[in-house]
Amino acid sequence: MDDFNSETDSDYTSYWRDWFISSRGNEYFCEIDEDYLTDRFNLTGLNTEVQYYQYALDLVTDVFDLDCDDDMRETIEKSARHLYGLVHARYIVTTRGLGKMLDKYKKADFGKCPRVMCKSHPLLPMGQSDNPNVKAVKLYCARCEDIYNPKSSRHSAIDGAYFGTSFHNIIFQVYPALIPTKSSERYTPRIYGFKVHAPATLIRWQDGERDDMRKRLRKLEIESGFKDDVEDVEAEDSEEEEEDEEVDMEALENGGVVGADVKV
Amino acid sequence: MSSSSGTPESWISSFCSLLGHEYFAEISEDFIEDDFNLTGLQGQVAMYKEALEMILDVEPEDDEDEDEDEEEDEGDESVEGEDHKIRRATSERRHHRMASDLSIIESSAEMLYGLIHQRFICSRAGIQQMSEKYELSHFGVCPRTLCEGVRTLPVGLSDVPGEDTVKLFCPSCLDVYVPPNSRFQTVDGAFFGRTFGALFLLTFPDYDITKRGTDTLGGHSSRSMASAASDDDKEKINGMNVQNLGPGLGQGKMYQPKIYGFKVSERARSGPRMGWLRDRPLDIRELDEAAVYANPEESDDDLLNGAQTQPRQTLAGSRKVRRPNGGSPMSMEQNGEFV
Numbered sequence: 001m002d003d004f005n006s007e008t009d010s011d012y013t014s015y016w017r018d019w020f021i022s023s024r025g026n027e028y029f030c031e032i033d034e035d036y037l038t039d040r041f042n043l044t045g046l047n048t049e050v051q052y053y054q055y056a057l058d059l060v061t062d063v064f065d066l067d068c069d070d071d072m073r074e075t076i077e078k079s080a081r082h083l084y085g086l087v088h089a090r091y092i093v094t095t096r097g098l099g100k101m102l103d104k105y106k107k108a109d110f111g112k113c114p115r116v117m118c119k120s121h122p123l124l125p126m127g128q129s130d131n132p133n134v135k136a137v138k139l140y141c142a143r144c145e146d147i148y149n150p151k152s153s154r155h156s157a158i159d160g161a162y163f164g165t166s167f168h169n170i171i172f173q174v175y176p177a178l179i180p181t182k183s184s185e186r187y188t189p190r191i192y193g194f195k196v197h198a199p200a201t202l203i204r205w206q207d208g209e210r211d212d213m214r215k216r217l218r219k220l221e222i223e224s225g226f227k228d229d230v231e232d233v234e235a236e237d238s239e240e241e242e243e244d245e246e247v248d249m250e251a252l253e254n255g256g257v258v259g260a261d262v263k264v
Numbered sequence: 265m266s267s268s269s270g271t272p273e274s275w276i277s278s279f280c281s282l283l284g285h286e287y288f289a290e291i292s293e294d295f296i297e298d299d300f301n302l303t304g305l306q307g308q309v310a311m312y313k314e315a316l317e318m319i320l321d322v323e324p325e326d327d328e329d330e331d332e333d334e335e336e337d338e339g340d341e342s343v344e345g346e347d348h349k350i351r352r353a354t355s356e357r358r359h360h361r362m363a364s365d366l367s368i369i370e371s372s373a374e375m376l377y378g379l380i381h382q383r384f385i386c387s388r389a390g391i392q393q394m395s396e397k398y399e400l401s402h403f404g405v406c407p408r409t410l411c412e413g414v415r416t417l418p419v420g421l422s423d424v425p426g427e428d429t430v431k432l433f434c435p436s437c438l439d440v441y442v443p444p445n446s447r448f449q450t451v452d453g454a455f456f457g458r459t460f461g462a463l464f465l466l467t468f469p470d471y472d473i474t475k476r477g478t479d480t481l482g483g484h485s486s487r488s489m490a491s492a493a494s495d496d497d498k499e500k501i502n503g504m505n506v507q508n509l510g511p512g513l514g515q516g517k518m519y520q521p522k523i524y525g526f527k528v529s530e531r532a533r534s535g536p537r538m539g540w541l542r543d544r545p546l547d548i549r550e551l552d553e554a555a556v557y558a559n560p561e562e563s564d565d566d567l568l569n570g571a572q573t574q575p576r577q578t579l580a581g582s583r584k585v586r587r588p589n590g591g592s593p594m595s596m597e598q599n600g601e602f603v
Binding site: 114115116117120128138140143144145146147148149151165166168169170172173176179182186187189190191192193196197198199201202203205206207209210213216217220222223224225226 | 407408409410413421431433438439440441442444458459461462463465466501502503504509510513519521522523524525528530531532533534536537538539540541542543544545550551552553
């Protein structure tokens with residue numbers, strides 16, 4: 001096995017994986033390192049999950065050389081995609097995986113938040129379950145902290161388990177500078193300029209919940225991450241460093257318009 | 265003005281069938297011909313008269329005189345300059361009109377149609393037409409996962425043209441979204457206006473807004489289904505049916521971030537901060553501020569006499585329930601404004 005791997009590494013590098021991540025509909029996936037795939041420890045438990053596990057793995061690592069008919073080949077191909085997805089869910093929470101997904105996030109490869117008040121904040125793919133075949137992939141917006149359905153039907157067919165329930169939360173723990181400033185901006189239904197009573201009471205109640213939370217956090221001296229918070233709470237030294245990074249991110253995302261606000 | 269209704273390809277119907285104009289209702293000619301409905305639009309649209317003629321498919325050659333009459337009827341002096349131009353080009357205007365001229369008029373007509381549309385969809389006939397389109401899911405569905413594909417309504421964030429494009433209002437989570445298809449990013453939001461979305465909810469209180477867009481293709485009218493199903497569940501709160509006030513919000517409809525199955529704490533730097541946006545009181549009657557104010561000491565059950573058991577009242581909610589405390593009117597503050 002080891003011999004095979006060193007061979008593939010040098011000769012034909014990631015032929016199948018290159019094809020997979022560049023094929024239409026697979027834009028959400030990043031490329032898994034050869035090293036990661038060939039470390040048996042990383043694949044623990046997947047042999048029971050994936051049909052024709054060994055062939056599938058061979059295909060993914062480009063050492064597949066079985067003579068078989070087209071049906072069989074198709075089945076193995078399907079298994080390989082499934083295997084790749086399941087390994088992908090594990091890979092993207094590793095340091096290298098997070099880095100790759102971060103690059104894609106910065107390029108907004110996963111789309112942008114449809115919520116108007118989020119101002120096209122980039123999204124992250126996520127699953128609502130870690131088990132395959134339960135729910136399709138959803139997209140998480142870190143600004144409004146809600147999940148959305150992918151726009152395109154070719155993406156809504158991808159299994160959510162290929163991204164998992166944890167990745168999008170872990171990435172913000174690893175890269176806290178990426179956490180977007182939260183905004184209390186929101187839509188208020190109006191009729192001829194007047195607020196509508198029923199939604200308005202709900203909005204007042206929600207605003208009350210938000211203010212309670214912010215008070216709770218202020219008492220604990222935890223940064224709540226709201227925009228005006230940055231303004232009235234004087235930033236500590238350590239925060240200032242992070243803030244600079246934040247501004248960079250903001251500038252990246254919003255063309256530098258919001259960045260000025262944050263810096264105040 | 266001789267209207268050419270019944271022509272197979274009227275300007276209005278061809279405009280509404282254009283790609284990207286799927287959200288528009290077809291304004292009835294009666295509505296456009298009533299000058300009252302057009303009050304104030306002359307100042308907002310260049311080449312107003314020609315644009316209006318184009319919308320109504322009036323051939324300038326046919327009714328030159330009528331046009332002049334029309335103008336006098338309107339008692340309008342602001343289009344004097346255009347008037348002059350019209351006279352100059354009087355006989356074969358349409359044939360000799362410059363191509364650039366036509367395109368200006370075309371875009372003016374679209375602007376004028378949009379502005380009339382903003383008013384029309386708030387009229388009885390217009391909102392009825394929009395409700396039919398809503399039932400057929402012409403406006404798409406909410407992209408939010410936990411709204412489970414409920415139908416949305418087109419709205420504008422401003423009534424002034426040129427400020428923002430059309431958005432979709434989800435009555436289930438009371439939020440606005442960018443339409444998924446980029447072709448709608450050329451449609452002005454002012455053509456729908458700020459009022460329509462909320463007015464729609466108040467005009468048709470019996471719609472089951474939780475109905476999924478895909479279900480409606482079955483052909484049943486969701487309105488009749490809703491009224492049949494919920495005759496005993498017509499409890500109102502603040503002028504809206506209880507089941508229609510943010511049904512996509514609250515416990516069970518909020519996303520809870522987790523890492524390996526463990527909730528991310530609010531105290532974490534990356535912890536959840538936006539829960540309030542999708543939250544809703546466990547007992548929706550808490551929002552009945554007037555009743556809470558009137559009976560601060562009563563328990564919730566007494567707030568609405570004879571009210572049936574609330575379907576949304578979750579049992580043994582682990583979340584903190586906010587209640588009016590101590591009978592003090594100050595408890596109102598907790599429900600609403602900054603404390």
